Amino acid sequence: MTRSSLTTPPPGANLPEAQPGAPSPGSALVSHYDQCFACGPAHPTGLHLTARTPDGATVEAEFTVGEAHQGAPRLAHGGVLATAMDEVIGMSVYLLHKPYVTGRLETDYLLPVPVGTTLHLRAWCNGIAGRKAYLEAEGRIGAPDGPVAVRAAALFIEVNMEHFAKHADLAVTAADHQDYEVNP
Numbered sequence: 423m424t425r426s427s428l429t430t431p432p433p434g435a436n437l438p439e440a441q442p443g444a445p446s447p448g449s450a451l452v453s454h455y456d457q458c459f460a461c462g463p464a465h466p467t468g469l470h471l472t473a474r475t476p477d478g479a480t481v482e483a484e485f486t487v488g489e490a491h492q493g494a495p496r497l498a499h500g501g502v503l504a505t506a507m508d509e510v511i512g513m514s515v516y517l518l519h520k521p522y523v524t525g526r527l528e529t530d531y532l533l534p535v536p537v538g539t540t541l542h543l544r545a546w547c548n549g550i551a552g553r554k555a556y557l558e559a560e561g562r563i564g565a566p567d568g569p570v571a572v573r574a575a576a577l578f579i580e581v582n583m584e585h586f587a588k589h590a591d592l593a594v595t596a597a598d599h600q601d602y603e604v605n606p
């Protein structure tokens with residue numbers, strides 16, 4: 423895809439290694455937050471993405487474009503598609519077993535995505551350098567090997583749990599995410 427140097431791993435970046443306690447190959451990934459617009463099962467109008475990791479290194483998910491996701495008539499809004507890409511990439515960082523947030527997200531829109539289309543999403547990590555993780559994702563129409571409609575490249579930045587606690591209840595946040603390092 424077309425990407426800037428900011429989302430390209432620098433020389434010396436390391437490929438991620440399997441982390442003890444991280445989701446194992448074949449497992450489903452739980453939502454990181456019930457009310458997340460992209461993956462929260464309790465969100466009233468969210469995308470309700472569910473994901474799994476087939477191999478402990480990549481993440482797969484499906485997103486079916488609905489009436490509520492239109493930008494142009496009968497076509498998905500680009501921002502909604504970017505949300506889905508951001509989330510599936512965010513879920514792939516889950517495999518690193520540390521909290522990260524999106525610093526930068528670049529998106530290529532290659533094909534229009536009509537309402538009713540199921541996009542097959544896949545995300546993976548291309549490298550880690552210090553607190554920076556370099557990630558990529560694609561969304562294919564209709565099948566895992568269907569035509570690519572969307573590509574994304576992202577830079578995620580590692581944060582500590584206090585990042586989230588500034589705007590929410592630390593006790594609740596920590597209790598919900600005991601498997602993350604709280605003070606990395």
Ligand SMILES: CCCCCCCC/C=C\CCCCCCCC(=O)SCCNC(=O)CCNC(=O)[C@H](O)C(C)(C)COP(=O)(O)OP(=O)(O)OC[C@H]1O[C@@H](n2cnc3c(N)ncnc32)[C@H](O)[C@@H]1OP(=O)(O)O
Pocket residue numbers: 428454455508509512513520521522523524525526553554577579581586590591594595599
């Ligand atoms: C009850 C609550 C439940 C909470 C749940 C808790 C657990 C959840 C676990 C997992 C969640 C997963 C969630 C996935 C959801 C999808 C992902 C999202 O949508 S995340 C939301 C959107 N993103 C933000 O809101 C970030 C806002 N930005 C920031 O907070 C800061 O800017 C931050 C943390 C990204 C960096 O700030 P600094 O002060 O820590 O660090 P500095 O020094 O500025 O940056 C570090 C390095 O990164 C580069 N960098 C930072 N931002 C960059 C950018 N945009 N482009 C290029 N480089 C950037 C800098 O140049 C620096 O590089 P050099 O070390 O000097 O080489």
